[in-house]
Amino acid sequence: MENYRKKSPSRSESGRSKIAVKEQKTVKKCAVRIIPLGGLNEIGKNITLYECGNDIVIVDCGLAFPDSEMLGVDLVIPDFTYIERNADKIRGVVLTHGHEDHIGSLAYLLKKVNTPVYGTRLTLGLVQSKLEEHGVTAKLSVVKPKQRISLGCMEVEFINVNHSIPDSVALAIHTPTGVLIHTGDFKVDYTPINGDPIDLARFGELGSKGVLALLSESTNAERSGYTPTEHLVGESFEKLFAKAEDRRIIIATFSSNIHRVQQIINCAVKYKRKVAIFGRSMINVVKTATELGYLNVPDGVIIDIDMMDRFTAEEIVLITTGSQGEPMSALTRMAMNDHKKVNINCNDLIIISATPIPGNEKYVTKVVNELMKSGAEVIYEKMYDVHVSGHANQEELKLMLALTKPKFFIPIHGEFKHLMRHAKIAQEMGVDPNNALVAQIGNVIEINGDTMRVVSQAPAGRVLVDGLGVGDVGSIVLRDRKHLAQDGLIIVVIAIEKASHSLVSGPDLISRGFVYVRESEELMDEARHILADALKNCMPDEFREWSVLKMKMKDVLSDYIFTKTKRTPMILPIIMEI
Ligand SMILES: [Zn+2]
Ligand SMILES: [Zn+2]
Structure with a gap:
């Protein structure tokens, strides 16, 4: 906090009047920004930024698995644009636990921004082997529950929780504006298999001193009662x-x-x-x-x-x-x-x-x-009871709210319906409806002590990873893959003579995933004839303009195919010049 106060106004403020500068400083001093870049309205790729003055702490850095629409995509990672733009402000990544939806995209982030990583021993053990796979190195610092670390003007405190992987922690982020609690994934297990039960006493202690905001996971917000013990x-x-x-x-x-x-x-x-x-x-x-x-x-x-x-x-x-x-x-x-x-x-x-x-x-x-x-x-x-959840059910979510008594509440880690349900639970527990926010990824949420509002939008979304390619598979590539998967492909090959601009061979048709050629010889033969006739009627000019020629072949063929089969395969004309 002291460090933060000593900071002088930035250069951009120096040209303004004294009063304006003073106001700007006051606002900045008591505002903390929360920027979820993933994990809201979706399952997976959890990542939340806490920004205060010139410091940003990144909490978790997870991945999501592709849905059935994302053909050939291996995994999905968050959009790191905002982090890259503010690379000089990043003070570190703090991890809550070792699940893929919390650590899975860390290697991709560290390739772009070099920053220290903090987590418990098992979490970092799992991170270590992932980073090795990617050939990435980073400074990894092991922390323990009850420990506090300083990251710029913020102090991050680790609090033991129970979850379906050992060594899970919640975070209390002590900022100049107030204490923010980020639960990570948790459940209440009084008899865990190893380690201690969740540190409910600490949540209560923080609550009695005053918690500015609670960001609590919502996975099981629709399930009543308590999650049974492992x-x-x-x-x-x-x-x-x-x-x-x-x-x-x-x-x-x-x-x-x-x-x-x-x-x-x-x-x-x-x-x-x-x-x-x-x-x-x-x-x-x-x-x-x-x-x-x-x-x-x-x-x-x-x-x-x-x-x-x-x-x-x-x-x-x-x-x-x-x-x-x-x-x-x-x-x-x-x-x-x-x-x-x-x-x-x-x-x-x-x-x-x-x-x-x-x-x-x-x-x-x-x-x-x-x-x-x-x-x-x-x-x-x-x-049989061969599985229990690792996430808190409604009564445990209520317990967290009752202990921490937050002024502001942001449900995280869930689809929209889970977030909405959790926000409702918070209101039932006495959180002012105006103070519970169901946010979107990319929202820049500013809390200045008395109010919480979305002040701007940071770039956020999904970046698709396919093999070694990160982000090169976009909506157009996916659209093509879907088209190919649903309707197949016909390749049309013709050869034209360079000097005379006349057709010398073709059209030949090759298809994949459209029809079984041996059983559809008639169809393909007729298609070839119709295409050949259309090409015969082409003017020599058209043989010079390849794009026009290609479009013509596509139109003729797709019209014929659609009339005969009611299918729309992708058509790929190839022109060879000899
Ligand atoms: Zn988890
Ligand atoms: Zn999770």
């Missing part, structure tokens, strides 16, 4: 291990759910089974978590998948990725009979220990069907 899943696993008898057990879950993996390992030890791990991300996370001491695995319990043959079905548990039915995942390949090491049969008990993320239901259903066709027993969704 221990409940352990109890279900116990029952299912007992029921499995001489069968092989296969359990699919999120690779980052280390608590869940720990509980599977505990059961395996108890029932004298060996554990084999499948899926690249699962292997990576188990390795990092074991090295850092977040996963307690007795020697000899985990075996290499090549060793599985040495054990009988009743001596084995497989832990695998693919709980969302992801097409390339180990479980999906097992279900499709496409896995080199595992053949599903009637001697398998398969547990899908996760709930499908909205949009993934049909993939999961397909996997369940295929596994069942192979004769396996499949336990999924609510059949």
